[in-house]
Amino acid sequence: MIIEQLITSFISTAAFGIIFNAQKDSLIKCGIVGMSGWFIYVVMTNFGVDAVPASLAGSFVVALISQTFARLYKTPIIIFNVAGIIPLVPGGLAYDAMRNFVENDYNLAISLAVKAGLISGAIALGLVFSEVINQLIRKAKLPPKVYKRSRL
């Protein structure tokens, strides 16, 4: 059920905002960021896309919305994207890998661990992509900085 997924991802991301001590008025925004990222991920995996590109798209959306919120409310971006990517973190895969290591099935364990590593890399790449786009936009918009005369 997609609605069930949306609600639970919203609540869990907002709850992570509480664990990370984000301000009260930013909790709902955190929830929206996390929900959007998870929505993209779930829809893509339901259409048969592999988890790696789905995570990439999810974290890209998370970073994009976080940047918009950060600029809108003049707060550091870290508040939104840290909680937002939590649902995408491959905790389940890492657990499965660990379990197979313990059960001496090293072949399966290593392939699961590599997959978890790839997904982590994809999340990071999604964040970086949107960062680059953000900086390109900013460079195109802003005139060169004028520094104040020094006093020292």
Next chain:
Amino acid sequence: MTIQQEYTYDVMEVCLLAGKIMLESGAETYRVEDTMMRMAQAFGAKESHSYVTPTGIIFSIESEQPTKTKLFRITNRTTDLHKVTLVNSISRKITSNELTMVEAYHALKEIEKSGVEYSVKLQVLAAAIASGCFLIMFQGTWVDFLPAVIAGGTGLVAFILAQSLVPIKFFAEFVASLIIALLSLFFVTVGWGFELDKIIIGSVMPLVPGLVLTNAVRDLMAGHLVSGLSKGAEALLTAFAIGSGVAVVLTFL
């Protein structure tokens, strides 16, 4: 000491205080460096250099006199995004000349003293509910919702207690995930829960090093290789601690 010299020292004091609060609250390294240099620039420093690692800050300001440099050691790091926001808004006000240096110093001292935004009880409750929600997100069934909530909440309590007993973060994470796995196994054997794997995955999610991992990547991309690598190592160790806590239960029971 000349007035100018004193002024330089005061500027350094304010910048370092801001940097210290941000770093202790879990801000990214590049943000700390950026904030400190912007503040110094707004106070009129010609040139300033800051070198920030997760465990210390080195900051120097160039002036007519010999360059002044100060070192600040950071020992404890927590996550408090509220403080990062507050310091960030103060640095914004300084750069737009809304705050004088003395006002900024007092405001920063106030932030440093202030407590956390949410009580421990509320944080444990949040972790518990988040665990249940993660179970549903990972295609679990609603039957297992309550066991995951209880295991996740108890896990965070165990983490906080273990960290206050032994100040080694990895040991605390190990103990917390061990207790989560034990509790989940108990629920499944008694018959209150059904899918052991899903309950454990959902419950350990509040311990997962998501913040450290994101910061590590962002620092690496910003060119702060030392901080990026050391934070990456921290994230890896945390993941390893969580994994081995669960593994112990799966192997011996």
